Amino acid sequence: MPFSLLRLGAIAALFAGACSGSTSNSDNSPGNLSITPNGGDSSAPVATVIAGTGFLAKATVPQGGGETTLDTRHRAWIGDYELTKVTWQSTTKLDATVPADVPSGTYDLVVENAIGNRGTLKAAYTARDINSPAALTATLTSSSPTPAAGQPVTMTLQLANAAGGRATDVTAVTPSMIPTDGISCTAAAASAGAVPSAAAPIRIAGGTTETFTWTCTSAAGSYTLSASVTATDVNAGASIATNVTGVVVTYGGTGVPAAPGITGAAPGDRQVTLTWTEPASNGAPISGYVITADRGVGARTTPSAATTYSFDGLTNGMAYTFTVAAINSAGTGPASAPSAAVTPVASPVGADMSAAVSMSDLGAPVGEYVTGTATCTNGGPNIATNPTCSVTGLPVGATLGCTPALPATLESGAAVTCSMQYAMPAAAVTVTVTAGSATEDRTPANNSASWTTNLTPTFLQPGVP
Known part of the structure; x- marks a missing residue:
């Protein structure tokens, strides 16, 4: 009786260790697998050692009592070929034999533990038939x-x-x-x-x-x-x-040019502008380039050695990649590596005329001269046609001069500046500047600006009539 109890205790301890998770995966499947050796001659069986975790045993207690048994049977395969003589040594080690006549190739290792869970190691074992002649x-x-x-x-x-x-x-x-x-x-x-x-x-x-x-x-x-x-x-x-x-x-002969290297691909409205480095010409001058777009767009040939080209006719919002190949008298050379994907975008519409005004004083007494500047600017991105820059609210006798004189068109970023001067009348003066053009304005809210100069009283010195 003491011997049976001792044996039962040992089996229970072994099974408890196997199931505790200390040497297996959290899902009780074999893991961290390796096989040694990891390859061999397929003309004869190869003895191997499989290491890993989760090589769990299965304890069975008979109904109605009796001696507990421990099932340590494991199975293993390389590819579709089952290993023989699979012997459980511990929860981290198995002995197994790769059978003979496994065709040459590299196979995954699959291990199934005694409770039916499986683990896999990809490309774990290479079988070699040394009877195959070298070639x-x-x-x-x-x-x-x-x-x-x-x-x-x-x-x-x-x-x-x-x-x-x-x-x-x-x-x-x-x-x-x-x-x-x-x-x-x-x-x-x-x-x-x-x-x-x-x-x-x-x-x-x-x-x-x-x-x-x-x-x-x-x-x-x-x-x-x-x-x-x-x-x-x-x-x-x-x-x-x-x-x-x-x-x-x-x-010393002539060959086709080497491959160019694309250095830039800038998107535009239905087009992409490409730039690249000139490749080695290999004995004959470069006479042109073949630029090819993907998505079935096709190729364009430039009759020039220039290293830039605007590829038009594209669809806005769709990404494209491009390659470039150089041409000389020997033919067309290899294509460059593809450019990064680039997406054409529509250009913003309209101009952006804005107004600003600044006067020398917030307040002035009657008769004091007040000076100021009015500015009308085109913030772009497009040209403003027939631009206007009007100044209203100036008192009688004021002077106003604008430079340059209003042109027929005002480029993006260009401005018209007007200088003004007047003697302060006996009331507040509000000067308003309004900018505009015949081109659609993107932000009309900034077309107008105003400045008010208030009348301030004149203080006389004591004793001065």
């Missing part, structure tokens, strides 16, 4: 198809080994030139700077790439630049045939 794919590019005479050109060769294939040892990458006269090339080096050799090969694992670079220089002429690759299958020891397609480079 290299080569891509060769040049830094410029038409460099200046004597300018080094960088050649870049990317070698990609087939996913799931055996590793490849590259023992030589040898640059080649047709013709060979008048051109020289450096040795090809891997990305880390090492030159491959039989004694120190560059290994490319299945599903990975390696990049080799070298430079070639010539005074002038056209060449087909390529390379030969010497490589072997690491497991089979067989040579791997690699086809490298050559690239034509013409030193």
Whole structure:
């Protein structure tokens, strides 16, 4: 009896720890998953350790009494392939075996605990079939198809080994030139700077790439630049045939221009004004540009080397992006990166005529001269046609002069200023300035302004009649 009680207590304590949440997710699902190793040869089973949280056991107490049992059975999959020999070690550890013959590829890991909850780790395990032969794919590019005479050109060769294939040892990458006269090339080096050799090969694992670079220089002429690759299958020891397609480079020749860089895209009324940097012409002057708008608007060609263009005929309120490509005698070069999206907007309508007045005094005695200024301003944004600037309320004998004389049109931001002077009469004077034009006014409330100069009494000195 003491032994049974002790065992029951241990099981209860284990289950309580599993259910307490101290090593599992709050929803009692497996989480924080990892699998070691995270890949392997699919030609044979691979033993793994799965770590995480929420590997919960399930306790069962028989009805009517009896010994409590603890169900620790868990299940696990990579993709659609169920793992075997899944053994529960603790609430944070499982042992499991990836079966043989899983096709090459990368799979998600799914773990189901004893209470039926699941957790997932994306792209957790990569199966590799090392019985698949290595296969290299080569891509060769040049830094410029038409460099200046004597300018080094960088050649870049990317070698990609087939996913799931055996590793490849590259023992030589040898640059080649047709013709060979008048051109020289450096040795090809891997990305880390090492030159491959039989004694120190560059290994490319299945599903990975390696990049080799070298430079070639010539005074002038056209060449087909390529390379030969010497490589072997690491497991089979067989040579791997690699086809490298050559690239034509013409030193001192003429090529299409490089891509411009868009520097501005300013919206207007049904149009966008673009600006860009002039690209390298690559041997021939730039004669024009092709400007292309999205949304099916199409392309426009400018017969000018100017680096700005107003693309009209657009729809206000709709966002557009643009690209620009340069043209020379060799043809049209690559397009620029797209501009930021820009939305044409309608221009504000009308002008904004406003009036202002300022006098030298708020009050003056009879006969004192009062001076002042009246101003009529067009606040825009459009031109004011047939502008007016009237001053009323001046007493008899007042003088008034305006500069400039009222023009037929008043530009946005322009103003007419009038100077006035009068002798203070025996009553208050209110001067009113009114501005206007034949153009629709956006804010008519500021068309008028007034100033009142009050009459102040004259105080005589004592004894003065």
